[in-house]
Amino acid sequence: MSRKIPDSEYEKTLSYKLKSWLDGTKDAFVGTVEMKPQPDFCEDEETLIKREKEKKQRKERVYDIANNIEINIFKKFYSVFCVAFCLFLVTMLLIAVSYLPSYGHPENPVNNEVSERYIESGLQETGAVNIVTGMILDYRAFDTLGESHVLFIATCTVLILLRRDRKKDEWGNDIDIEVNDRIYEPKNDLILQTAARVLVPPIIIFGIYVILGGHLGPGGGFSGGAIIGAGLILYLNAFGFKKTERFFKEKTYKIMSVCALGCYCLAKSYSFYTGANHIESVIPLGTPGAILSSGLILILNICVGIVVAGTMYTFYVMFRKGGY
């Protein structure tokens, strides 16, 4: 390598210093800065004992809850403050409510063109005699679609929390849930069983009636589903899990909810899509008052009913034993 300047001069240049620093052959600080290794930190025994003692004292002072003045003051303050705050909130809301339009007055802002159309042309447009059903399942079906999924997702969170998937306990023994569950309850209670035998069929049939008649009179999927769920819970209480397992397992619930929600979703997708794109819907409304009328409402009611019944029953069995 040819260099224009001699080595001794080159070693003084900045570029040589930088190069040697990068190579690691020379540390820029060595020889120019005084460096001293720090001694390791060590504590003598006396301060250690003192420190431990202080720690212990501090801990006792903090965790001695019964005699802790701060906590006691806080507790008293907290309860007083809670009551005061709730009273304040209640008063404020009551004052605000008193300024609202008076209830049932014909001039109220609520009585506008929206409710007018629901009442006057609800029957022709939805084909449902029960205007409320027409409103929730046809005019505002998107909200109800969301609402039925609220039920579904609530069931799923309960499944996450309470479903027992482990069949063995910590020591590898089988967990016999059925036996544990029955210890504190009368088994084969004759009175309950006889009553259930009489009551359960009418309850379930009544539930089905309420669902199917949702577009004709008071009722619908939510109320009918709740009735069916109550019937199933009564049956379970009287006859135990062995009997219900014959027709209601986890798989049954899954298939039921998927079919019902899928059916709801697809049916409503069709009507949302055709409605938004101004395509004529092919679903006939039928004659108002007949059981097969009002377009999709009957099907949607059945779907909602199935979801609600499944949700009720699932909640009960999850809280009862954590499995179907």
Added chain:
Amino acid sequence: MEFVRNFPLISILLSLFAGPVSSVLDKKKAKFLNLAVIIIIGIMSGFVLFYVLGTGQEYVYTMGHFPAPWGNEIRVGILEAAMALFFCVVMLLCVISGVLERDSEIEETKHNLYYIMVNLLLCSLLALIYTNDLFTAYVFVEINTISACGLIMIKQTGRTIEAAMRYMIMSLLGSGLFLLGICFLYSLTGHLLMSNIKAQAAILQASGEYHIPLLTAICLMSVGLAIKSALYPFHTWLPDAYGYSTLSSAAILSSLVSKGYIFLLIKIFYRVIGFEIIKESKVINVLFVFGIAGMIMGSINAIRESDIQRMIAYSSVAQIGYIYVGFGLGNTAGIIASIYHILSHAATKSLLFVASSGITDASGKSRDFFDLTGSGYRNKLAGVAFTVGSLSMVGIPMFSGFISKLLFAQAAVENRHKILITLVALAISTILNAVYFLKTVVRIYTPEKTEVVINKGFQDVYMSEQKAKSFAMICLIALNFFLGLFSEPVVVLIERGLEMFA
């Protein structure tokens, strides 16, 4: 009508439908379905964004055969489409990043339940973004709350169940107040559709009739949504919920769930009540005060925390405070800054959660501050990612956090009365941010003695072992740099969207 116009409806229904379907699938198929749904919805939102940018005006999509005040409708503009696209991208990265954690932390049979929660959460976020009806918004707020609870407690330890309980109580209180607010508004205006309520509210304001109930409704809805999005005095549920849940859940909760509620609040300000009435009502001043308190107290709490995940969670409180300060400034520039901060915080906070899980992996899963010494060398990518996220949070130029702080400062200049306090609070909060984030960065790049590493059994972590997490981290770093370096088009997009919004 162009077919693109149907995409918002299709994306909502697709994610809604994917929920129940996941319940009958096994773990692998449910995961695949979930990823496919998020990707498809992201692509569709991209198309919608281009379509709306092309036509330059928003459009109304009727849900069903009945027009708006009678039936439901959704409304699509630039801001909505951009938000949907951004949420999909962040959610995809969050879900991908936590694959390994989910395998070890969730019971084998409950994986599909997790994907149900994620699908329905996405659905509710999309519905909150697009809806033009207050009651629809309430229904999907419910779905959002319940699925967020599920996401927290899917990892079943005492801590998460306690956190989920707290979250449920606070969040239901928020929902209740929000519902009460809707009831008040309905009985005053007789409408649930946002545009009609706005017209009626303007009439009421002009005539001075029903002044007190209108004010009460605004207060109830603001406080309800503030509780749900963890504004400072209502933040007590936040550190446990973010700190102990599984990685994907923490990232999704911090970057998306609270942002959905904030977006809904912006919607209420602009579309339901009208920003002029909100300004006159002085509610934003209250939000401003709480926002300032949150900016400072959140950071102080984060400094006192020695658990890294909880520290990042507390930092969220401070960042939510920034967003509410933007509202409190009461001008359009403030709202633009808030929306930009929603994007920047979502990108940065999810990056920080993923990176912190990366560096704890290299420290034998210990989350204690002192065990993290030198972990930046043991897991190189996570170290870099954490540094990028920290610098962005502190607000160093080139990173996204700088731009949002700049926008906040600019917005503060326009407001004569609040300029001083905003700038001082911004400065203090930036210094406090620097204290705890840079402290951690220095800690993870301080070499640990070899014998300690061997004694505690810390392992080096390589990219090839954690492909999914590395991919997510690289994408989030890129997103951060994108927001930091090319902020101009994003800000213009937000401005145009906000004009369309009002």
